[in-house]
Amino acid sequence: MKYIESDIIELKEVLTEDLKKEIVAFANTNGGTIYIGIKDDGTIVGVDNPIKIMESISSMIHDSISPDLTMLISVTQIAEDDLDIICIKVGKGINKPYYIVAKGLKPSGVYIRSGVTSIPSSETAIRKMIVEHNVYLFESELTMQPDITFEYASKYFLKKSINFNQENQQTLGLITKDGCYTNLGLILSDQSPYVVKIAVYQDETSLQFKTRKEFQGSILKIVDDVFDYFDIINQKNSKIIGYERIDQYDYPQYALREAFLNALVHRDYSYLGPTTIDAYSNRIEIISLGGIASGLNLEDILRGISETRNPKLANVFYRLSLIEAYGTGLKRIYDSYSNYPIKPKITPTSNTFTVTLYNTNDIKSFPTEKQKILDYIKNYGSITRAEVEQLISVKKTTALILLNELIEDNLIELTDDTKRARYFIKR
Numbered sequence: 115m116k117y118i119e120s121d122i123i124e125l126k127e128v129l130t131e132d133l134k135k136e137i138v139a140f141a142n143t144n145g146g147t148i149y150i151g152i153k154d155d156g157t158i159v160g161v162d163n164p165i166k167i168m169e170s171i172s173s174m175i176h177d178s179i180s181p182d183l184t185m186l187i188s189v190t191q192i193a194e195d196d197l198d199i200i201c202i203k204v205g206k207g208i209n210k211p212y213y214i215v216a217k218g219l220k221p222s223g224v225y226i227r228s229g230v231t232s233i234p235s236s237e238t239a240i241r242k243m244i245v246e247h248n249v250y251l252f253e254s255e256l257t258m259q260p261d262i263t264f265e266y267a268s269k270y271f272l273k274k275s276i277n278f279n280q281e282n283q284q285t286l287g288l289i290t291k292d293g294c295y296t297n298l299g300l301i302l303s304d305q306s307p308y309v310v311k312i313a314v315y316q317d318e319t320s321l322q323f324k325t326r327k328e329f330q331g332s333i334l335k336i337v338d339d340v341f342d343y344f345d346i347i348n349q350k351n352s353k354i355i356g357y358e359r360i361d362q363y364d365y366p367q368y369a370l371r372e373a374f375l376n377a378l379v380h381r382d383y384s385y386l387g388p389t390t391i392d393a394y395s396n397r398i399e400i401i402s403l404g405g406i407a408s409g410l411n412l413e414d415i416l417r418g419i420s421e422t423r424n425p426k427l428a429n430v431f432y433r434l435s436l437i438e439a440y441g442t443g444l445k446r447i448y449d450s451y452s453n454y455p456i457k458p459k460i461t462p463t464s465n466t467f468t469v470t471l472y473n474t475n476d477i478k479s480f481p482t483e484k485q486k487i488l489d490y491i492k493n494y495g496s497i498t499r500a501e502v503e504q505l506i507s508v509k510k511t512t513a514l515i516l517l518n519e520l521i522e523d524n525l526i527e528l529t530d531d532t533k534r535a536r537y538f539i540k541r
Contacts, residue, residue, distance in 0.1 A: 117149060117152050122145065123147055127154075133171065137187070137202070139232035140204040141186060141204055141205070143226050145186075147201060147204070152199060161199065161200060168189050171189050177215075178215055178216065179213070181209040183204075183207070186207060187204050219240065252424075253296065253297050255296065256294050262295055265304050270334045287426040298424075304335075308388070309330040312347075313325075313326050313391070314327075315392070315394050341374075344374075360515070366451060369446075373447055379428050382423060397470055397471060399469070400469045401468045404467065453511065458470060486506055487537075491538065502516065526540055
């Protein structure tokens with residue numbers, strides 16, 4: 115890999131105090147990656163004692179930068195040319211402006227990224243960031259519900275070996291210093307008014323129900339209950355290809371899980387309407403209220419730039435290991451469909467955000483790819499499995515599934531059951 119500095123990449127030969135400046139600059143702009151152990155010209159020199167360096171970086175982030183950036187940063191050790199390199203990924207900040215504590219909230223402590231350089235921000239830009247990001251956070255407001263309990267949440271935290279005493283509830287933002295409950299506390303409480311509704315339909319339309327379910331209570335109980343229900347509706351299909359049995363879920367389990375958690379973490383809880391999941395024979399649509407937060411667009415989100423309207427709820431889910439760092443979920447949803455010719459669909463509006471996952475076991479989800487195979491055979495006389503892989507950019511398993519489905523549809527035939535088997539139009 116060739117390393118070149120840019121507006122989102124910074125190269126450093128060794129760890130210095132300047133690292134704080136680079137981290138702050140990326141967080142205040144569009145995020146980026148810092149590599150330690152690489153010279154400015156891209157020459158890899160590596161680092162000695164990478165574990166110690168990573169510990170120093172973690173301490174620096176925790177002690178020297180405000181507001182807290184922990185959830186937006188990942189620090190990892192990678193190997194390149196048999197040398198150790200430290201990789202620091204910094205997400206786009208959600209609580210700007212970020213600044214170096216020792217310098218304070220002024221140009222000497224607030225940096226932004228400009229081209230390949232991190233430069234001090236102007237006072238005007240700092241004021242603008244303060245105004246833009248001092249947004250109303252519904253989750254931090256006091257709840258109007260007088261008596262709430264956390265029976266399910268306390269058990270969930272205990273299961274994760276995390277303390278759920280009053281001090282930690284205050285740290286997480288469930289209660290204020292005065293002991294008053296916030297809307298975030300209500301969302302996690304047993305009395306939470308928010309529901310998730312699931313409708314399962316007979317076919318590809320919404321004309322006839324198979325079943326309907328409604329889940330309510332603490333958001334953590336909803337997570338558990340919906341995951342259990344996914345195990346029921348996400349059926350496993352088995353195919354025999356050659357001598358091998360291939361088991362395949364209708365929907366990649368990671369994609370289904372991540373799309374649902376994304377809907378819970380990013381929805382607008384100032385609306386009391388439900389989060390809805392519509393399961394059709396060929397797809398599942400997960401719909402949350404609120405649209406895209408903070409003026410981002412779909413392209414920004416798919417690039418990993420994320421700004422949630424519920425940072426404290428996201429922090430709770432992060433500490434409970436339900437989600438990873440901000441901005442990775444939708445990309446991983448797409449990645450989980452890398453072996454399939456049809457991809458997820460994301461549809462944002464001003465008030466809703468819909469993720470559509472397609473049934474990988476429904477051959478009607480793949481008409482374009484099947485037609486490409488048939489057209490190729492008509493043009494060139496025959497096709498091999500390897501040629502199918504190249505033609506529609508899929509891996510071996512998917513290519514074989516599509517070819518076998520075309521045989522079952524009585525559209526093509528296999529002439530020779532060998533490694534160089536060729537497929538022809540059925541005569």
